[in-house]
Amino acid sequence: MTARRPARHRSDAPDAAASSAAPVEGDLYPHMHARFQWQLPDQISLAELCCGRWARETPEATAILSDSDTGCRAHYSYAQLQRAAHRLSNALQRLGVKVGDRVALVMPQRFETAVAHIALNQLGAVAMPLSMLFGPEAMAYRLQDSGACLAIVEAGALPTLREVRAECTALSHVLVVGGAALQEGESDWMAALQAEDARFQPRLHAADDPAILIYTSGTTGAPKGALIPQRALMGNLTGFVASQNWFGFDPRDPSVASEAVFWSPADWAWTGGLMDALLPTLYFGRPIVAYQGRFTPERALELMQRYRVSHTFLFPTALKAIMKACPHPRKHYDLHLQAIMSAGEAVGDAVFHWVQDELGLTVNEMFGQTEINYVVGNCARLWPARPGSMGRAYPGHRVAVINEDGEVCPPGTIGEIAVHRRDVHGTPDPVFFLGYWNNDAATRAKFTGDVENSWCRTGDLARMDAQGYLWYEGRSDDKFKVAGYRIGPGEIENCLVRHAAVANAAVVPKPDADRGSMVKAFVVLSPGHQGSAQLVTELQAFVKGRLAPYEYPKDIEFIDSLPMTTTGKVQRRVLKQLELERAQGRPGASVSG
Structure with missing residues (x-):
């Protein structure tokens, strides 16, 4: 595997972000956050950024390292990823999928899931990832609410989809991945791809064109579909490289890079797995492990050992499980971890100190939402982490704690975490979602202030100290x-x-x-x-x-x-x-x- 530099150092990629700051010693955060500026092009294509350019320039580089609990393993290159995506784009076009159509992906971590995202994006359709764990009610709600016209389904989730298909009148066809006896209105993935040309002309996208529709997890109330634009991935990148301790690069010398392999048990059907793991890893042209199987602490450690995983996202429940099942992992496993990011719940100082003592790393806690992902967190290589703190606003994001009237609270006061539509320089922040699908009222309620100069409320409570560190106080409800x-x-x-x-x-x-x-x-x-x-x-x-x-x-x-x-x-x-x-x-x- 060949290490590659970040795309913003390449002449053919959009210069998403730039900082003229020279490195300084000690806490780099104040310098980085104050000087960072967004520089986005008018056209952005996730398919090009995450696959097309690598398929042309480093075609044999590994993209997906596939593994499963059945022992099936395979390596797929960026060239293989692109060829399969071109075939799928042609197949979907033949099935009537058009620009803007929503296509459901009921798929686990596997090569075909990555193929589907690239293919849909270069076609101009909107990918709608759904969890394999969804029951009939959860799946039907999302298919109906989105008006999905087609579903790509792994065979294991096919019975659930069949149970609700009659209720989903917009769903015209189902593409099945894996062996299954097909019914009317269903096609086999492999047969469909083999019938198509491996050449396709990808669509050019505006930065604000919709790319992905992700439904919120629904901890309170009915799930809402957050429509994510092409530009949102660029908005994620400062948080990704920071939480991954620069993802194998030297922040003081960007020309120096080490091999990086990513893995996370996070489901690719939700923001944490898709926007925090799969797409950012492919953006940097690195390999990601796709594991199909049930998470166990022992299996997680075995995977990280086998593939020499250097960077990972482990949510607190996973870290707690590993901590309890294998208190001293380095005595039993040969690990090569350089960074651990965690999010979803508060890490807590017990887990924080265990990671330091037993894995030799400082866990980089991160905070974000489906609507505004990767906005707060830590980067142990560039600024000191404080146990129990969720970190600081990542460069490019203007974050504050506000009261019920939308006013910024003084340091130490508990209020609601909010993110401003514009960064500290007044430039629009690319991380923002476009709005909730068919729910303008919910979109308006998410913001405080006028459309162009507003705070986006998160519903999460925290207090901010004088150095900009946020201390989580829980959900408001x-x-x-x-x-x-x-x-x-x-x-x-x-x-x-x-x-x-x-x-x-x-x-x-x-x-x-x-x-x-x-x-x-x-x-x-x-x-x-x-x-x-x-x-x-x-x-x-x-x-x-x-x-x-x-x-x-x-x-x-x-x-x-x-x-x-x-x-x-x-x-x-x-x-x-x-x-x-x-x-x-x-x-x-x-x-x-």
Whole structure:
């Protein structure tokens, strides 16, 4: 594998960002953030940036390293990726897919998923990734709401799609990846591609042309489709290279590069897997591991060893699982990690220090949303990380904590994290989504201020210190009051996870006749531990001795797993609803994700 320099140093690629700043010693952040300026071209094509140019210039370089729990492995080059994408673009065009049409991708991490994204983009269609884990209701809602005209489906998800297809009147055809007995209106992927020419003339895109439609994870309310433009990937790049400790490049000498291999268990059907892993890795012409199989801590460590993974995105639940299952991984695995990025939930200082002690790295926590991805985080190589902090605004993004009136809060004050449409120089920030699909009211509600000079609200609470570090305080709808005290679940959950018996925890309010509510903790135990009244008392004392007296959980319930979204976030609303139903006398209520 040949290491390559970032595209912005190439003459044929858009100069997405530039800084005339000379490197300085120590904390580089204030200098970088103040001097960074966006420089975007009028035309941007994800297919060209992530595949076309590499297929021409380094065609034999590895793009996808495919692996699976069945032992099937393969390597695919950028040339192979491009040829397959050209064939698929021709096949889709023959099936009637036009510019702007939404095409659903119900696919896991595999070569064909990358092919589909490149093919759809160069055709001008909008890719709509959907999780393989979606049940019939979740899949039907998104297919109906988007008006998807075609679906590309891995055989494992085909039964679910067939169950709801009659309800999705716009869906005219299904392309099936993998062996399956086909029904009317379905075609085999391999047969369709083999019938087509490996040449195709990609469409030229304006920077604001739509590229991807991603539905929010729906932790509260119905999922909304965020329409992502071509330019959004460029807006992600400062966060990607920072959170990946410059992704194999030397920030003081961009001509110096080392081999980089990326892997993440993050599903390519959501923002964390697609925009934080697959597309940025391909943008830099590097290989990414595509693994089809269930995540386990041992399997994750084996994969990182086998492919000499240098850079990874592991969400906090994955890091916690690895920490509990293999406390000393470097004693058992030959790892080559240079950077770990984490997001989705607060990492917490317990995991932060474990990564430092046992993996020899400082985890780069990151924060973003489907609508405005990769806007806050850390870069251990360029500025000091502070345990428990989610980091600072990445270069190119203007981030603040605001109050209900849209005013910027003074340092140390808790408010809502917001991102301004324009950077510190007044230049439009390319990271922003175009709006919610067919939901103008929700789009307007997301912003405070006029259209061109507004803050985008995230719904997440934090406080910012004098140096620009943000300290997460939880979702605005996760906070609750107990005996007059306002409780944030994150601090209690982080404290519980420090205990050897706790693999994961979620804290919610439990209705109480006297106090209004009490602190309730749902706890997933580490391997080898059993729930008992004695352990409940021990955990309560553990929290009491470390946090405020009113924060310890008066009720602890041991469960096998926490309800999670497909993006790895704890669905506290499910647990809150469970407690409410129990309080209302519904004995059959149980935990379900």
